Amino acid sequence: MSVSFHLCQPGRGASCGACCGLYNFRDHSRAALTERLAEQTARMRDVPREREAWHAAARDALESRKEPPLFPSVRVCPLLGFIDAEQRRVGCLGHPKVTGGVDLRDCGVYRASICETFTCPSFGWLEDAQARLVEAACQDWYLYGLVITDVEFIRGCLRLIERELAGPARPERIMARPAALEAVRRLFALKETATGRSPHAPIFGRFTPDMEGEPVSRTLNYARLGVRAAPEDDVVLCLGYDPADASTLIAARERVRLHVRAVVRTLID
Incomplete structure (x- = not known):
């Protein structure tokens, strides 16, 4: 790969x-x-x-x-x-x-x-078609850089699309449909536009600096939040959400879910 x-x-x-x-x-x-x-x-x-x-x-x-x-x-x-x-x-x-x-x-x-x-x-971890989808959907330096460097975000978004489709979400199929490509752009653009996060969240979403400034992967404390894990959580973390309560997490999941479903609608119409 x-x-x-x-x-x-x-x-x-x-x-x-x-x-x-x-x-x-x-x-x-x-x-x-x-x-x-x-x-x-x-x-x-x-x-x-x-x-x-x-x-x-x-x-x-x-x-x-x-x-x-x-x-x-x-x-x-x-x-x-x-x-x-x-x-x-x-x-x-x-x-x-x-x-x-x-x-x-x-x-x-x-x-x-x-x-x-x-x-x-990203060069070694992404599939060629995945990288080409990001390049096609993110035609500006700021958003492209945010997305192409976050392999888990890209994979997580595509997994959610496949889950909703109940089948493969082939990048080639998405790129062949302008409406689907635009919907994917809006999904990827959550890196920049998603609300309810720290202003420092977009690029280092899944990571936080430790005491020496080195990146450490974050997780969700489900026991503290009083909720179970959900399929959207990997993307929620990549977007930089650090929910202090269940309602914030649920709202973030729903925001991701709505964008994923918007992509799927363009693929099944």
């Missing part, structure tokens, strides 16, 4: 900078990250495309950063920015395809050789 295409830059509107620390801040809202990326892009725009100048600019950016990363083990690269004028795609500003030839990736927090060969866990 592995993906046959480049998850970082699959084409069209989708792109991802998660491995460069894009979402690794307590405030990783779309507005906050758009502002951060725009600032980093503007900072590097007029720097001469020479290694010494780029090293200095990147170092200054790192030293001036006030907000610490949410997870210290995930580096935050100052070379990440918008690589198109319309601010629709994120990527490495030092990549030779962006600079016009010179490779300045060594000036960031990773060496170019690492950037060139690294593949994220």
Whole structure:
């Protein structure tokens, strides 16, 4: 099981900078990250495309950063920015395809050789058709990055669709129906739009930082909540819900269930 295409830059509107620390801040809202990326892009725009100048600019950016990363083990690269004028795609500003030839990736927090060969866990864990469904449904950098990096969320959503269909939910079938693809986009977009969560929930939904800032998987305490497990709970956790009572959990499950059923309706009509 592995993906046959480049998850970082699959084409069209989708792109991802998660491995460069894009979402690794307590405030990783779309507005906050758009502002951060725009600032980093503007900072590097007029720097001469020479290694010494780029090293200095990147170092200054790192030293001036006030907000610490949410997870210290995930580096935050100052070379990440918008690589198109319309601010629709994120990527490495030092990549030779962006600079016009010179490779300045060594000036960031990773060496170019690492950037060139690294593949994220999603590359090995997702099926090709699953990744292509995310790319087709999430045609913007913010939502695509949130979803493609959360394998359990993708799998959980598809399991719920299959459970409701009482049969396989083939990504190819979903992508062939515009209404189904739009319904899946709205389901995946719960990563950004779901209410009743911490504002820091979207990207690190299933995880929380431990005392040393390392990610620890969360679970639901069913005994404390006084409820039994439900099929929607994996997705509820991936969305970042941390229910303090049964009614909050039940409401979150219902929100997920409604979106799943909306997808299924487009597949059986």
